[in-house]
Amino acid sequence: MNPVWSPDGKFIVYSEKGGGPWCLLKAITPERQPFPLPEVRIVFRGNRYRFLPGGKALVLMQGYWKDDPNFWLLDLVTGSLRRLTDLDTGFLMKSFDVSPDGKQILFDRFRENSDVVLIDLPPR
Numbered sequence: 001m002n003p004v005w006s007p008d009g010k011f012i013v014y015s016e017k018g019g020g021p022w023c024l025l026k027a028i029t030p031e032r033q034p035f036p037l038p039e040v041r042i043v044f045r046g047n048r049y050r051f052l053p054g055g056k057a058l059v060l061m062q063g064y065w066k067d068d069p070n071f072w073l074l075d076l077v078t079g080s081l082r083r084l085t086d087l088d089t090g091f092l093m094k095s096f097d098v099s100p101d102g103k104q105i106l107f108d109r110f111r112e113n114s115d116v117v118l119i120d121l122p123p124r
Helices: none
Strands: 012-019 022-028 041-043 049-051 057-062 070-075 081-083 096-098 105-107
Touching: 041 057, 049 096, 057 096
Parallel strands: none
Antiparallel strands: 012 022, 022 041, 049 057, 057 070, 070 081, 096 105
């Protein structure tokens, strides 16, 4: 699901259902050969990864819904994963993008916060 081509066209990153709300991050070459990635789990919904310019790193949105929604940097050369943000919990994020220079992340963030109540009155 959610295939994204690397900027140099050498491989495609995609998500593979891993059980529950989680997916595993995978990659494959155009010749159908696996491209090595460290084991990374992401949540099933929304856009969860974007390449940085140059294609040597991915920005990942990790965390389960409102519990720990943060961005991480996956270095595709070393396989290391580094946390980029420390955002407050309680917000949902479904999508994001990275600026063309790779210095900014633009993301949606909203809070489910409605006060709707159903009052079931007896018939008259």
